[in-house]
Amino acid sequence: MSRPTEVLPDPALTGGTAPLLAVSDLAVSFPVGSALAARIRHESRLLHAVDGVDLRIERGEALALVGESGSGKSTIARALAGLQRPDRGEIRLDGRLLPARRSRADQQKIQMVFQDPYSSLNPRLTVGGMLHELLRVHHVVPRAEVEAYTRQLLTLVGLSEEAVHAYPRQFSGGQRQRVAIARALALRPELLVADEPVSALDVSVQATILNLLQDLRGELGLTLLLISHNLAVVRHLCDRVAVMYLGRIIEVAPTETLFARPRHPYTAGLLAAIPRMTFDEQGDAPAVRGDPPSPLRIPAGCRFRTRCPIAQPICAEEDPELTAQGSDPEHSAACHFAFASVPAPRDGTHAENGDRGVTG
């Protein structure tokens, strides 16, 4: 299946330079089910975790990838970092195609911070040991400067220099996440991919890590891909947001535009579903009905139509493309009615943009 690539703005329009990262038609699938069944049927059942995704990130930009569990956002992160081989699609960094098997120099350019700082750090290495090993293997700085650079890194992420001699278990969750960030930054990556970096932390600690990421963006001009299910975090930190649903990006827009005028009914529902500090009596109608379908049985046509409040016959037949409206090339959505006049909701449960749903 080929998908049009015109959703990527013409380089001529955006100033002539290629974006730092350009992904086109990325697809990743996983075989599921028993090996026996696969042999008997001469086929393996495939779970399409990422199913044709186009993405671009400009240098210095922070892009958020949001969506519910199973939408494929972490799989994209892993594919970008070279931890997951894609079925098809291109990943270009600075205009250069990254091969499926990465050279050491390419690995260095995209670094990741994982969700759980308890399992992503080697418990048997001190922080210094961990960083020294990394710096030697990748020859980031001359051998004589490794020591000094390590201390510099720790200071950068807000840890004291004594942390060099400590083991991960001696740190709290927030401090461990700082170590993980230092480890990612040690290789001077072009792109930092942070997969739910604060979800495992307490609220008061989350703030320190979010502030750190924000400061690092300012100080280092860091390009960031933030993966999160928390839209408040995303709004706080990112310039643009891409919303995923069942392996596809269904809407992309600058953060403020997306929050003010979501075009896709799923985005609108997602925004309405966020618990807010409002104290009025809530209606009983949820912002989005039903469960997401299984990625093994993706609905034909538009993937969201089974939960969509405005679904029409056309939605079951045609898969809407991610397209932008003429006047705003930065805002694209994959809905037949994203920029057209919206048909009346099937019933009263549809929540309008940002509104808390209809009281019923």
Next chain:
Amino acid sequence: MNQPLLQVSDLHVEIATRQGIVRAVDGVSLEVPAGEAVGLVGESGSGKSMTLKAILGVLPPEARVTAGEVLLDGIDLTALSNSQLNKFRGPKIAMIFQEPMSALNPVMRVGQQIAEGPRVHLGLNRAQAAERALDLMRRVGIPDPERRFRSFPHEFSGGMRQRVMIAIALSCDPSVILCDEPTTALDVTIQDQILRLLAKLCRETGASLVFVTHDLPVVAQVCHQLAVMYAGEIVERGTVQDVLTQPRHPYTLGLVRSAPDVDHPRSSLAAIPGSPPSLIHPPSGCRFHPRCPFAEEDCTVTHPPLRLLDAGRATACLHSERCLQAETQTEGADR
């Protein structure tokens, strides 16, 4: 003032560990009026879940209630034996856990699990109990209940499993439902569905709710009253709106300020410095003083009791007026 339905007074829970005795809950008092939803918020290790488990008498083996009482309809639950307590669990008091998959029986059909309580506690026969289970499944919004009755928990999605948990909790018409982070493991759209469902069912049945969570906006949606816990103690109490919009304890203020607000993005978040204290050797005086921006000399010495303010509010801060000042200052600076 009418008598509260559930009254927890001066509850102490201690956990014996190799390092010493952890005072997980240290003198917690809580009143739950009939038909009201009371929220209990705090970070991990603040003792909120332990309080809940102590109320239901399901503490882990190394933990025990050392003092205090839990009065339900005038009967002290902490003084009862396990078999006596079983008469209360279900028809009087029920619990909804965070992880429905580990709370449900994986080898028992879902319908049977819902019907079990009514058979045991309400004396219904098999057919009556099954009828009741089907009715409950309909009420909690499980589609196609006749077919789903015979399904096993692993065949359900996370949201549907939580609906099953809710159906089980409601199955014997309890007067109090305890919820331990019931939506933390769920996606945001499913969380929204479950919260609305819970609110609706409580309104219909008149059951009281004790709702434990770390998520302030979730509390704002569900609860009327709110108690904030820190290091095993309640540090602030009042109506949800009062506590969250005008905190009178610096810890509450810190919690409110450190969470990014989706509707009002701020330039930078105010984190609470440091980390929660050890509950084996808690700090002297006010337990929050090492992290408190307003701490004075006396905070390090005097342990502040929860003192009553106006309009049902209470705070355990010696200098609670500083919170109000701090708030008005940042309001001006931020806008």
